[in-house]
Amino acid sequence: MKSLRKQGIILFTILALVLVACGGDAVEEVVESTPEVVETLDSPAVTTASTVKTGVGITSDPCPEAVGSFPTGADPSKGCIYLGLINDYTGPYGALGPALELGQRSFWLWANKAGGIGDYSVAIVEGGDAQYNPAKHLEIYNAQRGEVAALAMSLGTPQTLFILDELDKDNMVAAPMSWYSGYAYKDFDKGLIIEFGATYCAQGMNAMDWAAASLPVDIKKIGIIGTAGDYGGDWAKGVRAAAEANGVEVAWEYLPPATEFDVAQAVGLMVTQPVDAYFPALGPTAMAQVAGGAYQQGLTPIAMMAAPSFNDAFVREGFALAPLFTSGAMYVAAFVEPYEANTAGHAAMRATFEAIGQTTGNLFVTAGWASQYHLKGVLEAANKGGDLTRAGIRRAAANVDVESDGMMVKRSLGQNRGDVETFIGVPIDSDENGKVLSGIKTIESRYIGSTAASRDWTSGPCS
Amino acid sequence: MRKRPNLYTNYRKESAIFPNQTQKFWFLTLLLLSISLCFIASDYWILLISRSLTFAIGAWGINIVSGLAGQITLAHGSFIGIGVYTAAVLGGVSTSSVLGYQLDMLIWLPAAGIVAAAVSLILAPIAVRLKGLNLGLVTLAFLFICSHIFSNFISVSGGAGIGRKAAKLVIFGKNLEEGFEIGGYLLEKNQLLYFISLFFCILMGLGFKNLVRSRAGRAYAGIRDGDIAAEALGVNLFRYKASAFALASFYAGVGGALASVISGGIEPGSFNLLFSILAVAIIIIGGVGTVLGPLFGAFFYIMVPGLIQYILKITSLTESALPLNLGQIEAMVFGLFIILFLIFEPRGLWGIWFRLRNYFKAWPFSY
Numbered sequence: 001m002k003s004l005r006k007q008g009i010i011l012f013t014i015l016a017l018v019l020v021a022c023g024g025d026a027v028e029e030v031v032e033s034t035p036e037v038v039e040t041l042d043s044p045a046v047t048t049a050s051t052v053k054t055g056v057g058i059t060s061d062p063c064p065e066a067v068g069s070f071p072t073g074a075d076p077s078k079g080c081i082y083l084g085l086i087n088d089y090t091g092p093y094g095a096l097g098p099a100l101e102l103g104q105r106s107f108w109l110w111a112n113k114a115g116g117i118g119d120y121s122v123a124i125v126e127g128g129d130a131q132y133n134p135a136k137h138l139e140i141y142n143a144q145r146g147e148v149a150a151l152a153m154s155l156g157t158p159q160t161l162f163i164l165d166e167l168d169k170d171n172m173v174a175a176p177m178s179w180y181s182g183y184a185y186k187d188f189d190k191g192l193i194i195e196f197g198a199t200y201c202a203q204g205m206n207a208m209d210w211a212a213a214s215l216p217v218d219i220k221k222i223g224i225i226g227t228a229g230d231y232g233g234d235w236a237k238g239v240r241a242a243a244e245a246n247g248v249e250v251a252w253e254y255l256p257p258a259t260e261f262d263v264a265q266a267v268g269l270m271v272t273q274p275v276d277a278y279f280p281a282l283g284p285t286a287m288a289q290v291a292g293g294a295y296q297q298g299l300t301p302i303a304m305m306a307a308p309s310f311n312d313a314f315v316r317e318g319f320a321l322a323p324l325f326t327s328g329a330m331y332v333a334a335f336v337e338p339y340e341a342n343t344a345g346h347a348a349m350r351a352t353f354e355a356i357g358q359t360t361g362n363l364f365v366t367a368g369w370a371s372q373y374h375l376k377g378v379l380e381a382a383n384k385g386g387d388l389t390r391a392g393i394r395r396a397a398a399n400v401d402v403e404s405d406g407m408m409v410k411r412s413l414g415q416n417r418g419d420v421e422t423f424i425g426v427p428i429d430s431d432e433n434g435k436v437l438s439g440i441k442t443i444e445s446r447y448i449g450s451t452a453a454s455r456d457w458t459s460g461p462c463s
Numbered sequence: 464m465r466k467r468p469n470l471y472t473n474y475r476k477e478s479a480i481f482p483n484q485t486q487k488f489w490f491l492t493l494l495l496l497s498i499s500l501c502f503i504a505s506d507y508w509i510l511l512i513s514r515s516l517t518f519a520i521g522a523w524g525i526n527i528v529s530g531l532a533g534q535i536t537l538a539h540g541s542f543i544g545i546g547v548y549t550a551a552v553l554g555g556v557s558t559s560s561v562l563g564y565q566l567d568m569l570i571w572l573p574a575a576g577i578v579a580a581a582v583s584l585i586l587a588p589i590a591v592r593l594k595g596l597n598l599g600l601v602t603l604a605f606l607f608i609c610s611h612i613f614s615n616f617i618s619v620s621g622g623a624g625i626g627r628k629a630a631k632l633v634i635f636g637k638n639l640e641e642g643f644e645i646g647g648y649l650l651e652k653n654q655l656l657y658f659i660s661l662f663f664c665i666l667m668g669l670g671f672k673n674l675v676r677s678r679a680g681r682a683y684a685g686i687r688d689g690d691i692a693a694e695a696l697g698v699n700l701f702r703y704k705a706s707a708f709a710l711a712s713f714y715a716g717v718g719g720a721l722a723s724v725i726s727g728g729i730e731p732g733s734f735n736l737l738f739s740i741l742a743v744a745i746i747i748i749g750g751v752g753t754v755l756g757p758l759f760g761a762f763f764y765i766m767v768p769g770l771i772q773y774i775l776k777i778t779s780l781t782e783s784a785l786p787l788n789l790g791q792i793e794a795m796v797f798g799l800f801i802i803l804f805l806i807f808e809p810r811g812l813w814g815i816w817f818r819l820r821n822y823f824k825a826w827p828f829s830y
Contacts, residue, residue, distance in 0.1 A: 090790040129790055134626040135728040142727060143507065158625040162728060165628075229625040257614040257623030259732040 052118065055389030057082045057149030063112075063123035070102075071356070073109035074121035081120045081379065081388070083108075084148035084174075085127035086140045088155050092132050092258075092283035095311060096364045097155070100177055101127055103349075103368020104152050110352040111376055118383040124152045134162035145170055150379070150393055152372065153177050157200075157231045160193065167192045171390035173397045175375045177367065178308075179203065179335055181234050181461035184418035188461055191398050196374045197335025197408050199418045200231050200306065201462035202452045204238025204279065206422035207304040207333040209449025211277055212246040217302060221251045223278040225266050225290060227258040232281035235306050237462040239279045242451040251275050261286060267293035270301065277302035284311035291330070292321050300329050307334035312362040312439030315429040325427045334423045336370045336407055337445055338363055338438030345370065345405030361437025370407045377402030378413065409446070418457045421446035478676040480669060494665070501657050508769070509657050510725065515765040516660040517722040522745045522757030523671045524714030529743065530752035531680060532707035533687025535595065538586070538602035539715055539742040541609035544734035545582050546575035546716025547629070547723040548619050554630025561627045562618050568634045572663075572720055579716030580709040587705035594690070606739055613731035626730035629723040632656070656725050663721060664758075667714060672754045674710070683707055687752075744801050750813025759812035763800070768793050 058081050063074035074080065085104070088097040105124055112121040125148060128140030137159040144151075145166070151174035154160040160176050167174060168190045181199035182188030189195075198206070212219050224239055226232020232255060243250050251273050254266050267290060270278065278301055280287055287309040294300070310332045314325040324330070339346065339361035349369045353361065382388050382396035398414040409421055424447050425440040471477035481487045501509060525539045554571035555563035589601055614623035621627030632639040632652060642651045650658075674680045682703045685693035694700050723729045741764070749760025771792055787795070808814045 089788040094788075129788070131790070132624075133730050133733065134624075135726050135730045135733065138728045139726055143510075146506070162626060162628075166727075227624055229622045257731075259610060259614045259623040259735070 051386060052383060053387045053389055053392065054079075055149065055391075057084075057147055057390075058120065058388055063121045067105070067123055067126060070105045071109060072105075072121065072123045073112040074123060075112065075116060078116055079120045081117060081122045081150075082148045083122060083124045083150055083152035083375075084141070084144040084172075085124050085152050086130050086137055086144070086154050086159070087127040088132050089127075089129040090131050092285060093155065093308065094129075094131070095284055096308070097127075097129075099360060099362055099364035100153065100155070100368040100371075102358065102360065103365040103370075104372055106349065106352050106356065106358070106365070107369045107372040107376075108152075109356070110348055111372070117376070117379045117388075120383070120388070122379070127153075130155065130159060132156055132159065134159045138163050138166065141166060145172065148172075149388065149390060150174065150375065152375065153368075154193075157234070158229055164190060164192065171394045173375070173378060173390075173393055175371045177371060178231050179234075180231065181418050181463065184457075185416050185460055186398075186414065191394065191414060194374045194378055194397055194413065195419075196371055196404070198420050198422045199238075199462070200234040200281070201238035201241075202418060202420040202457075203306065203333045203335065203422045204235040204240075204281075205242040205452040205455070206238075206420070206447050206449045207279060207306075207331070207424065208239045208242030208246065208248070209451050210333075210422075210424050210444060210447055211302065211304055211331070212242075212248060213449070214443075215277075215302060217276060219246075219248055219276045219302070221249045221275045223251055223269060223273070223275040223301075224253040224255070224281075225278060226255050226281035227261050228255045230258060230281070231306070231308065234461075234463045235279070235281040238452075241455075241462070242449065245451045245454075263289040263293055266290045267297065270294045270299055271297050274299065275301055277304060279304045279306070280309050281306040282309045284309060284314070287311075288314065288321060291324060295321065295324050300324065300327065303330045305330060305332050307332055307363055307367070310363065310427065310440075312437070315427045315439040317429065322429065326429055328426065330427055331443070332363070332423075332425050332427065332440055334363060334367075334425070335419075336366060337423050337442060338425060338440045339366050340436065340438055341407075341442065341445070343406035345373070345407035348405060359437070363438055363440065366438065370404060373404035373407065374402040374413065416458055418461070420448050420452040420457065422448070422452075480672050480676075497661055498658075501654050506653055509653050511765055511769050512762075513653070513657045513660040513725050514722060515762040516657075516664040517718050517725060518745065518761035518765060519664055519758040520667045520718030520721065521715050522718075522742060522749065522761050523667055524711040524718065525742045526711075526746050526752065526757045527671070527674065527683070527714065528707045528711035530746055530756070531675065531687065532683040532704065534590070534704060534707060535599040536602045536708075536711070537599055537736065537739045537743075538605040538609070539711070540734045540736070540739035541606045542579045542583060542712040542715035543719035543722075543738070543742075544609060544613055544731070545712075546579040546719040547729050547734075548613070549578040549716065550575040550630040550720035550723060551627055551729060552619055554633070555628055556631060558627075560617060560625075561621050565631060565633070567636060568630070568632065571630050572717060575720035576713040576716040579712040579719075583708040583712035584705060587701075587708055590708055591701050591704035603736070606736060610731070610735060613734055620729075620731040623731050626728055628728050629726060630720065632724060653725075656721075660721055660725070663717065667717065668754070668758065671714075675754060679703065679706065744797070746811075748800055748804050748811050750811030751809075753810070753813040755816065756811050756813040759816065763812060764797065767796055771796065 060079045062076045062078060063072050063080035066072060087101055088094050108122045116122060130137040130140050141163045150172060154174040155177040157178040157180040173192050173194055175194045176183055179197055179200045181201040183193040183195035222243055224236045226236055240250055252269050254269055280303060313319055315322055378393060378397045378400055381400040382393040385396060401412050403410045411419060424444040425442050427439055428436055428441045430436055469483060521543055528534050528536050550571040552562050553564050553566045553574055556565055557563035586605055590598060593601055613620045639655055640652060642649045643655055682698045685698050686703060690700055745760035745764050746757050748763055750756025804811050
């Protein structure tokens with residue numbers, strides 16, 4: 001028996017050695033291949049073609065009438081462009097995910113009714129829950145990559161950057177749901193991320209500049225709260241730069257790893273090292289805990305919140321901290337004006353929501369809606385150029401003028417320049433016209449402070 | 464003797480890996496079915512099955528230390544993490560923020576197990592002197608230390624909330640990231656991963672079965688059922704408890720490394736307390752201390768989301784029409800099953816399988 005085992009071991013070892021030897025070295029391999037045709041991404045995107053080349057994620061069959069219970073508004077006589085959706089339904093931003101998705105699906109319902117993209121309507125596939133986890137994000141992307149032409153949403157900065165190599169390999173463009181300053185630069189996003197709105201860095205600069213210039217309180221000391229590597233990093237860079245420019249001291253920064261974020265520690269910093277204002281870049285749950293914790297300690301410094309920190313539920317009757325959030329000490333900085341704003345894009349959004357009986361209007365449905373405009377512009381350009389393959393869509397994204405019915409400033413994609421115009425508002429529950437659906441009153445529609453104005457935004461991202 | 468297949472005339476035959484022809488037959492049938500499934504099932508199901516197979520390897524690990532040797536551990540998730548990051552560093556691609564040496568799977572896979580086992584041996588001198596809740600607390604502390612290291616050791620893990628890519632699939636120097644062509648047929652990466660997971664699942668499963676019937680397996684059972692009595696019988700507690708931890712960690716490392724390659728990436732926050740508890744839950748649902756239990760438990764855990772989605776689909780229910788989202792429903796269903804199994808079937812899914820098997824074995828006299 002023992003000798004049999006010994007023989008087996010010897011045989012296995014020999015086999016393994018032979019296989020290893022046969023495997024050889026990759027360097028020694030002689031690969032015969034014809035030169036690959038490289039499609040340059042800088043080639044002119046918009047030409048006019050009579051026939052349209054299509055690829056993965058585009059069918060001549062019509063889109064489904066509804067995805068889940070949400071109507072697509074698709075024209076049954078047209079083909080379908082399918083878009084992927086990597087969302088969060090659980091995790092730190094789980095509360096925002098459904099609202100973002102509602103905005104995006106409503107946008108395409110409206111766009112499809114208005115004629116779609118040439119001979120195609122657009123449908124967003126069922127969303128996957130990435131739980132704000134980059135690994136899950138990649139899993140969901142892998143599950144969707146074979147059936148979509150582009151991504152309607154990739155939520156989160158580190159998550160989106162995590163799948164960038166895969167997007168690159170697949171020529172998959174994506175509308176992000178985050179405002180990392182690198183998205184505007186080809187060296188950082190490989191020309192794949194269809195950015196929209198002011199970057200976190202610019203928003204941070206403007207929030208600081210505005211607080212220093214416009215608040216009746218003299219801001220001398222500030223604190224910054226976020227998590228390392230997350231969107232807070234970009235925001236913090238902007239806040240810090242503007243603080244320096246305004247001669248404001250950054251008393252502390254609390255940017256621990258996401259797994260080690262401790263509300264007590266954040267509140268402790270506010271108690272032991274009081275500041276005139278703090279600049280949180282968190283999720284809504286953590287934001288409420290930090291603000292509530294400080295409030296319990298009798299502290300109500302000015303809070304200049306990055307938009308993902310705010311939830312309209314904060315100002316509603318019944319929420320214990322509503323008096324704090326509507327006290328005038330809390331402010332929100334965002335890339336776009338809230339639901340009630342007076343632009344053609346906002347009006348189209350409100351009309352669509354009313355038509356489908358939606359009564360929400362928070363900042364996230366608005367963000368969801370606004371996020372699709374530039375993607376629509378890219379798809380239209382690709383269609384006009386006669387190439388709706390992923391490579392064609394990517395090429396179109398490299399150089400195209402996009403607009404958003406006035407919701408954001410007009411811009412050209414692929415120009416290596418980040419946007420800076422920042423919305424600044426104050427949370428309120430209602431005004432003279434009744435309940436404010438967004439929970440925010442506008443103070444500045446498109447604010448550009450001196451720090452953001454003086455920075456050369458073609459020089460690259462902040463972080 | 465051929466007419467009495469279940470009559471064992473000696474211990475060696477009774478404790479054989481396949482004690483009778485029926486088991487051999489079913490093993491081979493299932494093996495063939497598993498192989499053919501890869502060419503029939505959709506990518507989605509191949510992915511789910513591959514993940515189940517790798518989770519089963521990790522679950523066998525905790526079954527060694529908790530199911531066989533009776534030691535409470537809440538650090539299994541950390542050992543999985545150690546294996547995952549060993550594999551990612553050795554087999555992954557280097558970037559500006561993380562290390563990666565792009566080595567062959569023949570190196571990173573065993574290394575994942577060996578490094579996890581080696582780290583567990585560092586914990587062993589403390590762990591073997593404790594039992595029960597005290598041991599649980601020590602492993603819990605170890606879990607928190609590892610979690611902190613994973614979150615902050617950016618050159619290895621990429622950092623909390625950011626993560627890093629997993630090891631690349633390179634075997635015998637051949638890059639299999641784009642699949643492998645055999646006689647004009649392209650085996651895609653997910654199919655290759657399926658076969659690799661299946662191969663290692665069988666290998667590690669047979670290893671576990673072999674362990675149970677070995678001297679070490681009997682010593683583990685002795686320690687579990689009464690460590691003082693076992694010591695009185697000559698079982699070296701230190702040696703066997705330490706080896707149980709090391710073996711369990713080896714399984715954890717290998718299973719974790721394979722699972723991470725299937726996922727494509729890893730985020731350090733994943734290896735938290737919940738993840739370790741999940742490993743315990745998998746063996747409770749599957750069947751603590753049994754050979755097939757962890758396999759059943761792992762399949763149950765991974766397949767539940769797929770099954771819930773399938774039920775939603777056939778009942779035309781949409782997620783948005785439900786008051787809870789899919790993640791919450793999954794967590795509730797899984798929690799409910801843990802409670803139900805603990806109350807009604809402590810032997811887990813294996814217990815149900817055992818009773819079913821015996822029912823049909825004795826049919827038509829099953830009473």
